[in-house]
Amino acid sequence: MSFALLFEQLLNGLQFGVTLFLMAAGLTLVFGIMNFINLAHGSLYMVGAYLALAAAQWTGSYIAGVALGLAGTLVVGMIVEVVALRALYDRDHLDQVLATFGLILFFNELVAILWGRAALFASVPPFLSGHIDLFTGSSYPLYRAVIIGVGLVVALLLWYLVTRTRVGMLIRAGATNRTMVAALGVNIRLLYTFVFGFGAALAGLAGVMAGPIYNVQPGMGELILIQVFVVIVIGGIGSIRGALVGSIIVGVVDTIGRAFLKPLLSTMISPTAGEAAGPALASILIYLLMAAVLTFRPQGLFPARG
C-alpha cells in the first residue's frame, strides 16, 4: 500500500468521523443535559437528508435545499420533543428507548409513504464537484474535503457555544442541577426544547451532507445511529470532547479496516483467508474496539462526570 492511498483513506475516515461527530454531539448533549436517550436521533438524520433533497429539487438550488433541510429538521425535532418526548424525561431509560423505538417505526414508514422505499440519490452541486490536489500528489474530492471542514468548524463553534456563552453556561448548569437552575428563574423546559432542536439540527446537517455520499433511503438513520452509539460508548456518554475523539477514532478505524484488512490478511496469512475473513472482520472491527475500550475503561475514554 502506498502512502498516498493510506493518506486518502485517512481523509475518508476523517470525513466519516466528522459525520459521526455531528450525530454524536447532538445525542450526547441531549443525554448529558436531559438524561434522555433518543433512539430516534437517526430518524432526524434521515429527515434532514430527505428534506434537503426534496427542497433542492423543489427550489432548484442546493444552498436553499441545505437551508430548508436544516430548518426543517430543527422544526421536526422541536415538534417531536414537545409532542412526545417531554412526557418521558422523568421515566427510566427503558421507557425512553421503547418510545423512541416506536418513533423510528413511524418516521421510517412516513418517509416511505412520502418518497417511496427505493433509495434516492442526491447529487453533488456543480460548485462542489471538483477535486483538490493533495501534497501526496493524488487528488481528493472537494465535496468530502468540504464535509471535513464543515465538521471541524461546527466542532469549534460547539466548543465556543458550550464553554463561552450564556446559553452554554445554562446548558452546563442544567446538566449539573436542573432543579436549581429552574429555581433561579430559568425556563428549563424552553432550554430543553432548544437543546433538543439544536441536536436535531446537527443530525439534520449530518444527513444533509451525507445525502450525496450514501444512499438516501428509509432506515438510513439506524445504520449510522448504532455506529454513533459505539462512538459515544468509546468517548464517554455526555462528553462532547469524548464524542469528537470517539468519532474520529471510529471513523478512521472503520474506514481503514474496510480498505486494508482484506489485502493485509491476504498477504499475511493467505489469499483465501483474506477473502473470507477480511470483510467480516472489517465490519465488526469497531465493535471489537468498543469491547476492548470497555474492558479497560467501563466509563469510556472521557467520562463526563466523576
Place this chain on the structure above:
Amino acid sequence: MRSRIVLWIAFVGLLLALPPLVVALGQPFYLDLARRIMILAIAAVSLNLILGYGGLVSFGHAAYLGIGAYTVGIMGFYGITSGWLQWPVAIGASALVALAIGAVSIRTSGIYFIMITLAFTQMLYYLGISLEEYGGDDGMRLKAKSQFSGLIDLRDPVEFYYLALVLMLISVFLVYRIVNSRFGMALRAAKSNDARTRAIGFSPYPYRLAAFVIAGAMCGLAGALYANHTNYITPGLMSWQQSGDIMFMVILGGMATTSGPVLGTFALLVVEEILKAWTYPRFIADHWQVVLGPLLVLSVIFFRRGLAGMFYKPDA
C-alpha cells in the same frame, strides 16, 4: 393467587382447543400465527428473566434467536438433521455467546449496558450478513426440519403447535421457579439495590451473568424452533428491530410478572396482524408501521404497568 391460576388454566385451555377449532374452520393461517407467537413468547419470557427480574436492559436479545436458528440451519446444511443433536447444540451455542457478551457487558450498567448489548448484537448481525456460504444477506433455506426419530413430526403443523405450546409453558414455569429460588432472590435483590446486596455478602456480578446465560440459552431454543417454523433463516432475525420487538413484548405485557411476556407477545403480534389486514382504508395495511409506531409510544406513556398489571400487582 387463585384467580391467577384460573386465568392461566383458561388461557392454556384456549390454546389447547385452538388446533381442532382451526382445522374444523379450515383456517390454518391462525394455527401458524399462534405457533409463531408462542415461539417468540419463549424469547420474551427469557428476556423477562434478565430485564424484568434482573434489571438488565438488554437491547440485543435477538442475537440468541439468531444463534439458535443459524445453528439449526448450519447443522442441517451439513446433513445433521437430528433434532436431538441440533437443539442442544443451539442452546449450548447461545449460552456460550451469552457468556461472552455478558462477561463484558455486565461490567457496565445503565445506558452503557443498553448500547453495548445493542452493539454486540449488531456485530453478530453483520457477521451473519458476511457468511456468504450460508446465504449472506439473503439468508438460507432450512433443508429439512429437525428430526426427532419418529417421536414427534415437526412437518405436522398440529404436532409442532403442541410442541411449541409445551415448550412455552415449560419456559414460563422454569423462569417462575428460577425467580422464586434463592438464586432468583439474589438476582432481584441486586436489581432493587446493588449496594445493599453487596453489603449482605452477595456479589451481583456472577448472579447477573448466570441469569444472562440462562436467558440466552432459552432464547436459543426459541431460535431453533423459529428456524423450523419459518424454514428460512436470515440475518434479519438478529436485527436491532427484532431485539426492540422482543423488548416491547415484555414491557407491553408487564415486566417482572409471570404472565406478562406471554400476554405482551400475543398483544403485540395480534395488533400487528390486525393492522396488516386492515383493508379499509387500504392505506393502513400497506403502511401499518406508521400506525404501530405511535401506538407503541402511547402505550409507553400511558400504559405503565403493562397488560399483566390489569390483573394483579407486579411481583417484584
